[in-house]
Amino acid sequence: MSTAHDYEPTPLDRVEDVARILKAMTGAVREALLRHKRLGNPVAVWRDGRVVWLRPEEIPGETAGPGRGGE
Numbered sequence: 001m002s003t004a005h006d007y008e009p010t011p012l013d014r015v016e017d018v019a020r021i022l023k024a025m026t027g028a029v030r031e032a033l034l035r036h037k038r039l040g041n042p043v044a045v046w047r048d049g050r051v052v053w054l055r056p057e058e059i060p061g062e063t064a065g066p067g068r069g070g071e
Contacts, residue, residue, distance in 0.1 A: 033059050 009017070036043045037059040044051050 034061070037061065 014020075033043060037056050040056045042053045042055055043059060044053055046052075
């Protein structure tokens, strides 16, 4: 008997799962930004067609979002 836990997505299924990919990417970016903030490192962002450096204190802190109650 097969259960939902037995299903192994194919590589094509994984690549086409856009919602899961975006959730993973959003979480990874959030963690990278928070790591930079904690370590006191600036980050470069794209604003109005230009690269702008954010000082650590300008980097947004913990906010609601995917994985943090914001879904």
